[in-house]
Amino acid sequence: MKTLSRIALILLAAVLIAGATYALAQSGWADSFTNSVIGANQAQMTATHDALQAAGAQPESHGEYFAMAGNLLKIALVAAGVILLSVVLEKRAKLRLAV
């Protein structure tokens, strides 16, 4: 029973987020936001598309090529950055305590 009520709470939180987003998607703001992002990236997307087509590769339609390797690299880099930052902050805190 405890587990079921916890699952219900998690799903309720998800439904609230989804409901708010759905309402936002129906508004005019979603259209203008989409158009502005597409407009800002149009040149780069066209260039990537043309470069892939020129190289004989299928232009991207279902995600990027080598997405897994790219994501792993991104995760490793961001995680390394956060760990490094926490080590530096920890050392600084220790030094401050020592003074």
Added chain:
Amino acid sequence: MATTRKANPTRVNLWLDVLMLVVFLIVFDPRLTGGTIHEWLGLAIGATVIVHLLRHWNWIAQVTRRFLGRTTAAARLNYLVDALFFVALTLIILSGLMISEVVLPFVGLSGAESPFWHLLHNMAANWAVALVAIHTALHWKWVVNTVRRTVLRPASVAGRAVVGRAQKEVTP
């Protein structure tokens, strides 16, 4: 009489987290899996997130109660990152369902045509990659310690525990 060995919960958490990370990486490569696997596995991630949250429920409940009161800055940061990660995953699943070509038609429904959902799906996925990295980094010490204790040297740690207990019994 057969005896049942109770699984070490920390070890179970570790393997569940490793499984989630692997599935996460696979789901985030739709070109590798194809659309069908991408969509079903994406929904499965939702189920594993629920299991993950249930296994850490006590911590979530504790920090929720104390968030504005007495708790550590690290706990607050963890909580915020986890909350943002939950929002990102919810948005990925919602937008994924809205642009679904397999799951929704399977249940007799159809999604939306708006490019907003495609954009949201990509943006939330990019945020989720960054957040999973931060989430992992914030738990890095736990990961290292747990791997050391339960995977690399489980026998020696267990042995030390037995020796420690024996020493406690001997010393007054």
